[in-house]
Amino acid sequence: MRVPRRLTLVCAALAMLLLLAACGNDPEASGDGDATEPSGETTDTTTTEEPTSAGATESSDSIIPLDQVCEEEYADVEAPDDFSVRLVTDIGSVDDGTFNQYANEGMQAAADCFGIDTDYIETANEADYENNLNTALEDDPNVVVTVGFLLADATKEFAGDNPDVNFIGVDQFQEDYGDNYAGVLFREDQGGFLAGAMAGLLTESGTVGVVGGREDVPPVVRLVNGYEMGAKHIAEENGEDVNVLKTYNESFTDKAKGRSDAEQMLGEGADVIFGAGGQTGSGGVQAAVESGAWGIGVDQDEYFTTFQGGEAQGVDKLATSAVKRVDLGVFENIAATIQDRFEPGIFTLDAANEGITYAPFHDADIPEDVASKLEEIRQGLADESIDTGLDPVTGLPK
Amino acid sequence: MSRSANRSGDGVRRAIETYFRLAPVTVPIYAVLTAVVVGSVVILAAGSNPIDAYAALFRGSFGSGAAVAKTMARSTPFIIASLAVAFGFKAGLFNIGAQGQLLMGALAAAWVGTWGWVAGVPSVIAIPMVLLAGLVGGLLYGGIPGVLKARTGAHEVIVTIMLNAIAARMAEWLINSRRPRILLDVTASVPHTTPIDAAARLPKLIPGTPLHVGFILAVLLCVVVWFVLQRTTVGFEIRTVGANPHAATYAGMSVSRTIILVLALSGALAGIAGAAEVAGGTTGYLTAGQFRNVGFDSIAIALLARANPFAVIPAAVLWGALLTGAGTMQLQAGVSSDLVFVVQALVILFVAADAIVRWVFRVRRPRDIDVTQDGAFAKGWGA
Numbered sequence: 001m002r003v004p005r006r007l008t009l010v011c012a013a014l015a016m017l018l019l020l021a022a023c024g025n026d027p028e029a030s031g032d033g034d035a036t037e038p039s040g041e042t043t044d045t046t047t048t049e050e051p052t053s054a055g056a057t058e059s060s061d062s063i064i065p066l067d068q069v070c071e072e073e074y075a076d077v078e079a080p081d082d083f084s085v086r087l088v089t090d091i092g093s094v095d096d097g098t099f100n101q102y103a104n105e106g107m108q109a110a111a112d113c114f115g116i117d118t119d120y121i122e123t124a125n126e127a128d129y130e131n132n133l134n135t136a137l138e139d140d141p142n143v144v145v146t147v148g149f150l151l152a153d154a155t156k157e158f159a160g161d162n163p164d165v166n167f168i169g170v171d172q173f174q175e176d177y178g179d180n181y182a183g184v185l186f187r188e189d190q191g192g193f194l195a196g197a198m199a200g201l202l203t204e205s206g207t208v209g210v211v212g213g214r215e216d217v218p219p220v221v222r223l224v225n226g227y228e229m230g231a232k233h234i235a236e237e238n239g240e241d242v243n244v245l246k247t248y249n250e251s252f253t254d255k256a257k258g259r260s261d262a263e264q265m266l267g268e269g270a271d272v273i274f275g276a277g278g279q280t281g282s283g284g285v286q287a288a289v290e291s292g293a294w295g296i297g298v299d300q301d302e303y304f305t306t307f308q309g310g311e312a313q314g315v316d317k318l319a320t321s322a323v324k325r326v327d328l329g330v331f332e333n334i335a336a337t338i339q340d341r342f343e344p345g346i347f348t349l350d351a352a353n354e355g356i357t358y359a360p361f362h363d364a365d366i367p368e369d370v371a372s373k374l375e376e377i378r379q380g381l382a383d384e385s386i387d388t389g390l391d392p393v394t395g396l397p398k
Numbered sequence: 399m400s401r402s403a404n405r406s407g408d409g410v411r412r413a414i415e416t417y418f419r420l421a422p423v424t425v426p427i428y429a430v431l432t433a434v435v436v437g438s439v440v441i442l443a444a445g446s447n448p449i450d451a452y453a454a455l456f457r458g459s460f461g462s463g464a465a466v467a468k469t470m471a472r473s474t475p476f477i478i479a480s481l482a483v484a485f486g487f488k489a490g491l492f493n494i495g496a497q498g499q500l501l502m503g504a505l506a507a508a509w510v511g512t513w514g515w516v517a518g519v520p521s522v523i524a525i526p527m528v529l530l531a532g533l534v535g536g537l538l539y540g541g542i543p544g545v546l547k548a549r550t551g552a553h554e555v556i557v558t559i560m561l562n563a564i565a566a567r568m569a570e571w572l573i574n575s576r577r578p579r580i581l582l583d584v585t586a587s588v589p590h591t592t593p594i595d596a597a598a599r600l601p602k603l604i605p606g607t608p609l610h611v612g613f614i615l616a617v618l619l620c621v622v623v624w625f626v627l628q629r630t631t632v633g634f635e636i637r638t639v640g641a642n643p644h645a646a647t648y649a650g651m652s653v654s655r656t657i658i659l660v661l662a663l664s665g666a667l668a669g670i671a672g673a674a675e676v677a678g679g680t681t682g683y684l685t686a687g688q689f690r691n692v693g694f695d696s697i698a699i700a701l702l703a704r705a706n707p708f709a710v711i712p713a714a715v716l717w718g719a720l721l722t723g724a725g726t727m728q729l730q731a732g733v734s735s736d737l738v739f740v741v742q743a744l745v746i747l748f749v750a751a752d753a754i755v756r757w758v759f760r761v762r763r764p765r766d767i768d769v770t771q772d773g774a775f776a777k778g779w780g781a
Binding site for chain 1: 468691
C-alpha cells in the first residue's frame with residue numbers, strides 16, 4: 001500500500017507540473033508563465049533604465065530622449081514636495097518590452113526630472129484591474145497612470161469617483177473623459193506611413209509585407225493601412241509599382257504565426273517585412289531578418305526589446321521601428337499636472353509633437369539617401385505637407 | 399495538528415480526526431508554511447526583505463475591513479469552482495474542465511440577465527433565474543465529458559482540457575463579435591457583454607466594498623456538497639465509485655451513471671461560480687478574459703483542500719488573499735506581484751508531492767484511513 005501510493009502521488013505531482021506547464025503555454029494565460037520573474041527584480045532598475053540611457057547615447061534626431069526634453073523645457077520646474085504618481089500596468093510587467101515598459105520609463109523620467117515619488121503595480125490578471133487601482137489610490141497620489149485599452153472602463157469609473165486625482169490612460173479612447181482624465185492616443189497611421197516609406201525605399205523586388213495583429217483593434221488597422229500608403233507614396237514618386245502583402249492575426253502573442261505569415265510573404269517575393277501586431281508581428285520581423293530580408297519593428301525601438309540590444313540574430317537587417325512615444329505621452333501629462341495646466345480629453349501624439357517617429361538604424365547599413373528621404377517624409381508628416389490619406393480614427397482610406 | 403498532538407493521547411487524536419476529519423489538514427498547512435519559507439528565499443535572492451514583503455502582503459489582504467472584504471470577494475469564485483473540482487475528486491474524476499464550465503455558466507447568466515422581461519420581475523425571481531442559467535450552462539457543459547467517459551471511456555482529463563479551449567474561443571466570439579452582434583454591448587469601449595439588469599444583480603454584503611452575497615452562497619454550497627457526500631445514498635455511491643469502481647459495480651451501483659452525474663454536477667457548480675461573479679461583480683457584465691485562470695487555479699485549491707468541501711473555503715481565501723495583497727506588496731515592499739505566483743506554485747508542489755513535507759516535518763502517514771474519503775488521491779487519476 002505504501003509504495004504504490006507514494007508512487008501515485010509523485011506521478012500526480014509530475015502530472016500537475018505538466019498540466020501547469022501546458023496551461024502556461026496557453027497564449028491567453030500570459031500572466032502565469034512568469035513564475036521565475038521575481039529573480040529578475042534585482043536587475044529590474046538596470047534593465048528598465050538601459051533602453052533609455054542607451055537610446056540617449058545613440059540617438060539620432062528622430063527620438064528625443066526624455067532627459068533632453070526635461071532639460072530643454074522643464075529645467076526650472078519644481079514639483080510640490082509630496083507630489084506622487086502611481087502606475088498600473090496592463091497584464092505584463094514593467095520590463096516586458098511593451099507599452100507597459102515604455103509608460104513606466106516615461107514615469108521614471110518624470111521622477112528623475114521633477115524629483116517626484118513614483119511607484120507601480122504590475123497587473124497579473126484582468127480580474128485585478130479594479131483591485132490594483134484601488135491599491136494605487138490608497139497612497140493618495142496626484143496622478144494615476146493606467147496602461148492599455150483594456151483598463152479604459154475601470155479607469156473611467158475611478159476617475160469619476162476620485163475628482164482630485166488626474167488619470168492618464170494610455171491607448172484609451174472614451175466618448176467623454178470628465179475633468180480629470182486624459183486619454184493618450186496615437187496617429188498610428190503616420191507611424192505605419194513611415195514604416196511603409198522605409199519599406200518602399202529599401203525594396204528591390206517591389207514587393208513588401210506587413211504582419212498585423214487583430215483587425216478589430218483600430219491602431220492595428222491604422223498601422224497596416226498607413227504602411228500601404230507609405231510604400232505607395234514612395235513608389236509613385238519614383239514612378240514605380242509596389243505590391244503590399246497584408247495579413248491580420250487573431251492574437252498579439254503568437255510569434256509562430258507571425259513567422260509563418262512572414263515566410264509566406266518572403267516566398268511570394270517580399271524583401272521587407274513590417275511587424276505591426278505585438279509579438280506576432282515581432283515573430284514576422286525575426287523571420288524576415290534571419291533569412292536576409294529587411295525587418296521593421298513597431299511601438300518601441302525593437303532593437304532593444306525583440307533584438308535584446310543587438311544580441312539577437314539578424315539585427316543588422318532591422319532597418320528601423322515605427323515608434324509610438326508612450327513615454328512622452330505619460331511624461332508630458334505628468335508635467336502638465338505639476339504645472340497645473342492638465343487638459344482632460346484626448347492627448348494625441350503625432351509626428352508634429354515628436355510622438356510618432358522612427359527609431360535609429362543602429363547596426364543596419366542604411367544608405368544616406370534613404371535616411372535623408374525618410375527624415376524628409378517625417379518632417380512632411382509633421383508639418384502636414386504630407387497626408388497619409390487615411391482617417392486618423394478608423395485608419396480606413398478617406 | 400502538530401507533532402505534539404501526534405504524541406498526545408491517541409484516543410483524542412482519533413476522535414478529532416474521526417469527527418472533525420482534521421488529519422488531512424496537517425500536510426496542507428505544512429505545505430503552505432514551506433512554500434512561504436521557500437518564497438522568502440526567492441525574495442531574499444531578489445534583494446528584498448521577506449518580512450517586509452509578507453507584512454505588506456498581509457496588510458493588503460487582511461490589514462483593514464475593506465481589505466478583508468476585497469479578499470473575500472476575490473475568493474468567492476475560487477470557493478465555488480474548487481468545490482466543483484473537489485466534488486469530482488470524490489468520485490475519482492479529475493475535472494480539469496472547471497474553466498470551460500465556469501465560462502459557459504457565466505455566458506448563460508450574462509445572456510439570461512439581459513432578457514427584456516427580466517427587468518420587470520422582482521429580484522427574488524430575477525436573481526435565481528440568472529444563477530439557474532449559470533447552473534444549467536455548466537451542467538450541460540460538464541455533462542459532455544461525463545457522457546463521453548461513461549459511454550466510450552474517453553478520459554475526462556483529455557476531453558475537459560479540449561472543451562476548455564472550445565469554451566474560451568466560443569466566449570471570445572460570443573462576447574467580441576460585432577457582426578453578428580451576439581452578447582456585445584456596442585456602446586462599450588472595451589468589448590464586454592451588455593450589463594445584466596439591476597434586478598438580477600446580487601446585493602452587496604457590505605456596501606462600498608466588492609463583497610457580495612455570492613460569498614454566502616459559496617459557503618452554503620460547501621455545506622450542501624458535504625451533506626450530499628456524507629449523509630445521502632448518492633453521496634455514498636459517489637465515494638464508493640471513487641474508492642473502487644469494481645467494488646461499486648459488484649455492489650450493484652451504476653458506475654457510468656455516477657460518472658455522468660458527478661461530472662454534470664461538478665460542471666453545474668463551476669457554472670454557478672461564473673454566474674455569481676457576473677451577477678455579483680460591480681459591473682454586471684462579462685469580458686472575454688475576466689475568468690482567466692480561475693478554473694485552473696481551482697484545481698490547485700481543491701488539491702490543497704484535499705477535496706474536502708469545507709477545507710476549500712480557507713484554501714480559496716488563501717488564494718484570494720495572495721492575489722488581493724499582491725499590489726500592496728509591490729507598492730510598499732517593492733517585490734514584484736509575480737511573487738504570489740511563486741508561492742502559489744510552491745504550495746501546489748508541496749501539496750502534490752507530500753512525501754517532501756511528511757519527511758521534513760515527520761508527519762506520520764495516517765493509518766486505517768477511510769478510503770472513501772480520499773477519492774482521487776488514493777486511486778490516482780490516470781487509472
